[in-house]
Amino acid sequence: MNTIRLARAPLYAIIVSILLTTVVLTTTNADPVAAFTVLFSGALTTPSRLADMIMLASPLLLCAAGLSISFAAGQYNLGIEGQMTVGGVAAMAVLRLYTEGDSVVLLWLGAMCVGTVAGACWAGIVAILKQYARVSEIFVGLGLNFVALGISLYMVFGPWKRPGVASMSGTEPLADSLWLPVLGNTRATVVTPLIAIGVLALVWWFLRATQWGLEVRASGLSQAASQRLGVPAIRRTIQAMLVCGGAAGIAGALQVLGVYHALVPNLASGIGFMGLLVALLINADIRFVAPLVVLFAVLTSGSIQLPLSLSIDSSVSGVFQGFLVLAMIVARALLARKERG
Amino acid sequence: MKQQMDNGLKTRVLILVVALLSLFISACGAQPSAPADETTAPVESTVAPEAPAEAPAEPTSAPAADEKFVFGMVLVGPINDGGWSQAHFDAAKYVEANTPNSEFVYVDKVNPADRPNIKVEQVVDELVAKGAKLVITNSDDFKDGTREAAKAHPEVTFIHISGDDVLTGKAPANLGNEMGRMEYGKMIAGCAAALQSADGKIAFVGPLINDETRRLADSAYLGAKYCWTKVRGADAAALKFNVTWIGFWFNIPGVTLDPTKVVNDAFTEGYDVIISGIDTPEAIVEAGKAKAAGKNVYAVPYDFKDACAKGEAACLGVPYFNWVPNYTKLIADVKGGTWKQDWIWSSPDWSDMNNIETSTIGFAKGAALTPENATKLDGFIAELAGGLNLWTGPINLQDGTVYLADGVVADDKQVWYMPQLLEGMEGQSASK
Structure with missing residues (x-):
């Protein structure tokens, strides 16, 4: 496909989705200009809003970066929410070992490592069932999402419940010293975005500049052909899933450490699925991951101002994001058809 | 090549549909089963104050002073x-x-x-x-x-x-x-239930188990027991008071018990009054339907003044908050x-529980409460107003341990941090 022509797809998609959302907004007598202003810039107006946006973008970036690898390997990892959740549960298990005086940094590292491994293992189940039992990774992944949610609900309401009172708001908050340090008066931690960017850079490098990445991409194009040509395609596919699960797992651990400071029942809360939308939108092209992630985070984070300043329900943000993905896929299909003449 | 592309595209669209569907399910899954009027106007549900309309009221006032x-x-x-x-x-x-x-x-x-x-x-x-x-x-x-x-x-x-x-x-x-102090509201609810129940079988549909929900269920029981024995003069042992916890404040399919089913099961098992402790109106809705179908069943909804409207014919009344x-x-x-x-x-304003200016806790009587029972209920409310304290021993906890010894009156903290259901109630005291 012609790259220059393809590059037009996002432009068309954005125009179309803005138009469609405008239609939705005007039918409800809302002012579209004001609404879009808030949506696109609301999250950037104060340091604290910017910080909240970054804290949403970071786990999203981790998921989207991970998904770039699993997509490259031709795997649709819809189990990413579950992988994030078990990462958080596992991290919490480590953090609960804390007693006054322990090395906090060691616990942070431990929690992140264990969270990563747990997420990778959860994805490993999917990958192995796919490769050796021919069960679709889509359905195993979705099924395991429910299992992971069940586990986290069970922990929050069972063994790890607050003294006397089980609460939907999660377990008793971690000791203050265990919270990741924040920047100034905001809720943004330093570590989270750094890790997210680091993982993105690693993924980029591995996918684009190593033999391993080439083999993963080859497996994604055709596993059978790659295998026959001597590429360990099955192993690469499984490894790609493990990496994606690991990225989701560390995202889950970071949500516990830096955002919720507790295990909450719905830890993943749609971030994994949003990562999937991002990946679909950009055809899992690693170059566009970061800007798209920021766009989605800005839209989601800014949406909370809609009901307050404009009397518009904040779900408009989700409507726009949905239109964007759909328009993108349609635009790409139309351009591809035109290309083929 | 073309074939492959189309396939790729198809798969991608399929994935997208599944992903959006999952998002949708996960978003809707935990939503309260919305009352009918809520779904009709989703956009208006977050109407912000009409600030500009009110602002010009005093155009000349100095901004700093006022x-x-x-x-x-x-x-x-x-x-x-x-x-x-x-x-x-x-x-x-x-x-x-x-x-x-x-x-x-x-x-x-x-x-x-x-x-x-x-x-x-x-x-x-x-x-x-x-x-x-x-x-x-x-x-x-x-x-x-x-x-x-x-x-x-x-x-x-x-x-x-x-x-x-x-x-x-x-x-x-x-x-x-x-x-x-909804405890009073629940006592009145329990009393109404005990007065109107044919043979003293009352079911309480609770949310999740914590100090607050335990003390509210216990209050309903104490009110029911008092009116069953003292007002109706019936035998305490004949009163059945069953508590079912659905698991959360509202129905979450697949996670909580379905309150609609819990309510209907209770009717099938012979309970004829349901007291609701959850945030959504299933109890009164289902009781209204059953009543319309000829069953003699009733419900006491919760929280909101006009809750009876969803099943007027079966409503004994509603204890509500007025902030x-x-x-x-x-x-x-x-x-x-x-x-x-x-x-x-x-506390409620005992001189007039339904005074919007003064009473934090109110009780609005329902149409299904017979005039005779309404009078008796007023008598009970008057007793509460006169200082009747049902948190007076002897009261045992569900496991038989003493909660309040004979003649001892519970203090606020003892009630607030309610450890269990009470002796005589059926149902779980703690989540497993």
Whole structure:
């Protein structure tokens, strides 16, 4: 496909989705200009809003970066929410070992490592069932999402419940010293975005500049052909899933450490699925991951101002994001058809 | 090549559909089963105050001297849920209308299902940015978030409804707690149930198990037992009081028990009065249907003044929250600089429980309560007003241990931190 022509797809998609959302907004007598202003810039107006946006973008970036690898390997990892959740549960298990005086940094590292491994293992189940039992990774992944949610609900309401009172708001908050340090008066931690960017850079490098990445991409194009040509395609596919699960797992651990400071029942809360939308939108092209992630985070984070300043329900943000993905896929299909003449 | 591309595209569209569907399911899964009127106007459900319309009222006043007082609220449910959140919203709107130069700002549906990835602290930041000098949060789930927000905005006064941070000493100086003594409302509910039940089989549909829900279920039982034995003169052993916990404040398919099914099962098992302890109106809706189908069954809904409307023919009455007196005082105190940190547990105004200006707890009698029973119920309310305290020993806990020895009266903390159901009640005291 012609790259220059393809590059037009996002432009068309954005125009179309803005138009469609405008239609939705005007039918409800809302002012579209004001609404879009808030949506696109609301999250950037104060340091604290910017910080909240970054804290949403970071786990999203981790998921989207991970998904770039699993997509490259031709795997649709819809189990990413579950992988994030078990990462958080596992991290919490480590953090609960804390007693006054322990090395906090060691616990942070431990929690992140264990969270990563747990997420990778959860994805490993999917990958192995796919490769050796021919069960679709889509359905195993979705099924395991429910299992992971069940586990986290069970922990929050069972063994790890607050003294006397089980609460939907999660377990008793971690000791203050265990919270990741924040920047100034905001809720943004330093570590989270750094890790997210680091993982993105690693993924980029591995996918684009190593033999391993080439083999993963080859497996994604055709596993059978790659295998026959001597590429360990099955192993690469499984490894790609493990990496994606690991990225989701560390995202889950970071949500516990830096955002919720507790295990909450719905830890993943749609971030994994949003990562999937991002990946679909950009055809899992690693170059566009970061800007798209920021766009989605800005839209989601800014949406909370809609009901307050404009009397518009904040779900408009989700409507726009949905239109964007759909328009993108349609635009790409139309351009591809035109290309083929 | 073409074939392959089409396939790739098809798969991608399929994935997209599945992903969107999953998002949709995960978003809707945890939503309260919305009352019919809620779904018709989703966009209007977060109507912000019409500030510009009210602003020009006093165009000549000096801005500094007569500054507008802005108060904000973070609500867990939709403002028209016909229950807990609507009671808060209606009260705030009432107080706004009756307090000159005040403005009410709010964000509703702050819960992980409706607004994933939005934290209480974030919402509070927005309210404060709108100028709020007082912020009220209305869910037990906001306990940690409210505390953090209060630390971050020491110049703003915070009230966490239903919380106990002041009691536990965790609250910063600008954070207070308020709650209404719904225990009385539940006692009256229990009494109404016991008066009207044919043979004393009462079912209580509860949310999740915690101190608050235990003490409310226990209160309903104490009220039922009192009216069953003292007013009807029946045998205490013949009273059956069964508690079923569905697992959360509203139905979450696949996670909680389905309240609709729980209610209908109770009817099938011969219970003829359901007392609801959950935030949504299944009990009264189902009782209304069963009544229309010729069954002699009744329900006592919860939380909201007009809850009976969903099943008038089966409604014995509803205990409800009226936050107007609390909010009126709160705003006056904060405005005047006289607010002091406190843990407030407001009683009903016994001279008139249904006075919107004075009574935090009300009880609206339902159409299904017979006139004779209504009179008896008024008698019971008068006794409560006269000082009857049902939290008086001997009372045993469900496992047989003594909760209150003979003649001992429970203090507030003993009631607030209710450890179990009471002896004589059926149902779980703690989640397994």
